[in-house]
Amino acid sequence: MPQSRFVDSGRWLPSFAGEFLVRCPRCPATATVRRGWDREARWWEPAAVTCGGCGFARRQDRRAGCECGRCRRPLPPGWSGPVRVCVRGHCGTCGSPVRVWRREEAAPGYRTVTVDCATCGATAESGYDLHPVTVPDAVVDNCFGLPLRLQAPCAGHTLWAFNAAHLAYLEDYLRAGLRERHDAPAKSVISHLPRWLKQAGVRAEALRAVRRLERLLPAL
Structure with a gap:
């Protein structure tokens, strides 16, 4: 039986950052953070978070700063995280x-x-x-600092994803018996995965963690 194959498409983590599934700060339900991409300005629009469980809602009144992880950007408006x-x-x-x-x-x-x-x-x-403080140093969304809903303990660490599409992308990588990079840039999601997650010995445990997170998705 041929091995499944994963080819690194070069997607950057910011390509998944238009939506975050987070824990609502007011109730046990899952809230959703969304923001659009301004193609002309080449920057994110102000974000909004809403919860269908309790009606919690918050919206940024201005754009957030750089999210490269190296810049010392000021706190985004409405930040409640670390x-x-x-x-x-x-x-x-x-x-x-x-x-x-x-x-x-x-x-x-x-x-x-x-x-x-x-x-x-x-x-x-x-x-x-x-x-x-944002990922990977804190498992929170980039906009409001709320804890990500899609996070689970795995091999002594934490496996996390921004949203369903991000989780599916990680699952495709973890399931693959053959993993190829070709000309993928050094800033791709896969190239920035932590070393422990790339080890063959944790693949089964990581896939179990992914399945636990997938069970959260239908209730969203």
Whole structure:
């Protein structure tokens, strides 16, 4: 019997990022985050999240910033997920550079953070910037920071997907006995999969996790 074959088409993760299935912040149901792609501006339109279970709805009033994962973009409007608290400045005592870069599970309510100078040991209060934490560092959507509905423990890690199409794409990859890349770009979804998910030894467990997630889809 011939082995199934998967050819990396070069799809980027952002190609799946027009829709996210998330946990509603108000009820146990699944909410949906949607946003359109502005072809002229070549950027995402403001996103909206809605829940058919409780009627929860929220809409961004402006476009979100870059989602490349490297830029220190400001918090998107309506963000409720994990953040990084960032301080970049200089010590008021010795003038040495001071850097703080730490994660918080929600935007802090305080106005300043305590900063210790690594050079002279002086302590001071400083203002800070906030940046969103998204996948793969946090299993949340890119727009509001809500937990993804399609996530399951797998081989000591978490297998996740943005939506049904993303999950089906991962399943095709996991089921394939032959996997080919050809000229797929280095930024493709497959090239950025974590190393543990590419190991043959976890394939059966990963497919079981996919099936568990698929059982969530009919109820959406």
